[in-house]
Amino acid sequence: MEQISLDEKLVVRYLLGRLPEEEQLQLEERAFSDREYMQNVEAVERDLIDEYVRGELSDFEREQFEKLFLASPERRRKVEFARALTNLVSETPLAERAARSVIRQDAISWWDSFLARLHGSGLVLKFSMAAAALIVALGVFWLMTETIRLRAQLAQLQAQQQSQPRDAGKSAQEEDLRRQLGEQQQRNEELARQLQSEQQRLAQLQKESARSSPSRPIIASLMLFPGLSRSPADRPALIVPRGAEQARLQIGLEKGDDYQRFNVELRTAGGEAVRNQNNLTARATRAGRSVVWSLPVSLLSTGEYELTLKGITDKKEIEDIGYYYFSVLKK
Amino acid sequence: MQEVSMMEKRGEAGAENISSRSLASEPLRRKWTLTQQAFDRLLASLNENRDRAGEKYQELRGNLIKFFEWRGGTYPEDHADETINRLARKIDQGEEIRDPSSYAFGVARMLLLEILKGQERERLALNELPLAHATVDDPAEPEPRLECLKQCLPGLSPENRELIMQYYQGEKGVKIENRKKLSERLQVPLNTLRMRALRLREKLETCVEDCLKK
Numbered sequence A: 001m002e003q004i005s006l007d008e009k010l011v012v013r014y015l016l017g018r019l020p021e022e023e024q025l026q027l028e029e030r031a032f033s034d035r036e037y038m039q040n041v042e043a044v045e046r047d048l049i050d051e052y053v054r055g056e057l058s059d060f061e062r063e064q065f066e067k068l069f070l071a072s073p074e075r076r077r078k079v080e081f082a083r084a085l086t087n088l089v090s091e092t093p094l095a096e097r098a099a100r101s102v103i104r105q106d107a108i109s110w111w112d113s114f115l116a117r118l119h120g121s122g123l124v125l126k127f128s129m130a131a132a133a134l135i136v137a138l139g140v141f142w143l144m145t146e147t148i149r150l151r152a153q154l155a156q157l158q159a160q161q162q163s164q165p166r167d168a169g170k171s172a173q174e175e176d177l178r179r180q181l182g183e184q185q186q187r188n189e190e191l192a193r194q195l196q197s198e199q200q201r202l203a204q205l206q207k208e209s210a211r212s213s214p215s216r217p218i219i220a221s222l223m224l225f226p227g228l229s230r231s232p233a234d235r236p237a238l239i240v241p242r243g244a245e246q247a248r249l250q251i252g253l254e255k256g257d258d259y260q261r262f263n264v265e266l267r268t269a270g271g272e273a274v275r276n277q278n279n280l281t282a283r284a285t286r287a288g289r290s291v292v293w294s295l296p297v298s299l300l301s302t303g304e305y306e307l308t309l310k311g312i313t314d315k316k317e318i319e320d321i322g323y324y325y326f327s328v329l330k331k
Numbered sequence B: 001m002q003e004v005s006m007m008e009k010r011g012e013a014g015a016e017n018i019s020s021r022s023l024a025s026e027p028l029r030r031k032w033t034l035t036q037q038a039f040d041r042l043l044a045s046l047n048e049n050r051d052r053a054g055e056k057y058q059e060l061r062g063n064l065i066k067f068f069e070w071r072g073g074t075y076p077e078d079h080a081d082e083t084i085n086r087l088a089r090k091i092d093q094g095e096e097i098r099d100p101s102s103y104a105f106g107v108a109r110m111l112l113l114e115i116l117k118g119q120e121r122e123r124l125a126l127n128e129l130p131l132a133h134a135t136v137d138d139p140a141e142p143e144p145r146l147e148c149l150k151q152c153l154p155g156l157s158p159e160n161r162e163l164i165m166q167y168y169q170g171e172k173g174v175k176i177e178n179r180k181k182l183s184e185r186l187q188v189p190l191n192t193l194r195m196r197a198l199r200l201r202e203k204l205e206t207c208v209e210d211c212l213k214k
Helices: A008-015 A021-033 A035-053 A059-069 A073-091 A093-107 A110-120 A123-163 A168-212 B006-020 B036-046 B050-070 B076-092 B100-125 B142-155 B158-167 B172-186 B190-213
Strands: A219-224 A237-240 A246-252 A261-268 A273-280 A282-285 A288-296 A303-312 A318-330
Touching (some): A008 A021, A008 A035, A021 A035, A021 B050, A021 B100, A035 A073, A035 B050, A059 A073, A219 A318, A237 A246, A246 A303, A261 A288, A273 A288, B036 B050, B036 B076, B036 B100, B050 B076, B050 B100, B158 B172
Parallel strands (some): A219 A246
Antiparallel strands (some): A261 A273, A282 A288, A303 A318
16 A cells, blocks of 8 residues: 655644645645545544643644634534543553553563463463463473484494494494484474464464453552642652552542533642643542543652642633642652 | 435435524525525536536535534534535526536635634624633533443454554554554554554444434
8 A cells, every 4th residue: 555645743733723824725635635645634633632632732732722623513522532532542451451562562572472471361371371381392392302312323323333344234223313313304394383383372372361361550549639738748649559550640529619621730849840631521439529630650750749620611711629739659 | 317416415414504503603695595406507517427426526515524624614514515505506607617626615715714704703792702612512521422432342343442442542652652563563554554543433433423312
């Protein structure tokens, strides 16, 4: 398939209404005459929406986005879908595990991969994989020892022949050894085929194992209640264990915080902006109504943090709701 | 030969929208209405073969909807239909138009200017309320949407499910790296992967909308 040349930055500028009219027309002309290009523009549009939902756009980009993308019901539906998809993807351990395996796939051997799988598999799969590995290992061991033995015998015989006069008995013995070696080579080939087949079986088992028993990613969670003291002694702490990838902050709401959408801003105690997220919604949890926000642990380091929660009114005005203080302890 | 009517081509909802809902910010001055005769002439101008003309009409309308959507129009479908109305009127009045599609985009750009001017007037009238922000009103909360998405996902094959979850995984830099690795693993060019993911996403979007209606 022909690789389409797509300047994604140009398309993003177009979608945010930042291209001069002439360039807009050129892009539209191409999109409306080339179906594949049109689909590419649509794919970039989806990525842009995802970035908005994840709070990855700059303030200026976000403003432009909201002006253009929230104008029509159809586009708002796309934004809502992106929000749901982002939540689902971040909530789904399988996706994270699979994504990690994609990234690491070229760096690990099938054996390392096998060992890793063995740790997280179910009992039946563990047994099957162990049995397959044992067959492979025994086959390889036997194959190697047999070949070494025959080669050693043959070499010994040849050495004897060179030092002693040739007789018919020795010659017959050498012939016999050569025949054995030939047969051994045939068996080697057969074993190599079996080995390949076992490796394929092992790979299949690994695949099934990956499907049936996704390992859960480590998520560090913290519930933040409204009205907590700013005093460091009373501050709740988010303990981030080694290997954690996501932090999940559950921000409790008070009665009367009946906003449709919420914005959150996270800063260090020194006032340095860490991450903003717009348009979050509240959900009913066991602890009452809360806004749940997931963010990558990589953004956090051990220290004190301040979270500002803002509500968006029906008139699209933004009101401060409250401040939440917590500390992070990375292990 | 397949009979093509205006209703069939626009769909019931589209036709109803045109007649009942005024275009956002557009002055109410539409005295001319699209007749079957004018529509037939429009189709004939698109292609001699009626079926092919129908396809060209759908393609033109789809592109016009995209145009208005990308340019921030409030009701892209209505704007597209209004553009086609204006094109059909010109043809019906006997004007010779060599390339109806190009002509339609000229009309669409003029209409867009009218719409944007109207939106600006509305904004001033509403005492400097930010554009478009005032119209954000989605009745569907994301939670039901998420539930619907969870219901729709099993409708995809396991391979496609894995593909879409991995394709949209990660933040900016990680996401790009993931996609490269994914395309290598599946042995397909990145562009093909992008198209596959888009088609799957569109399929899910449609499924979720249908689910929300239930």
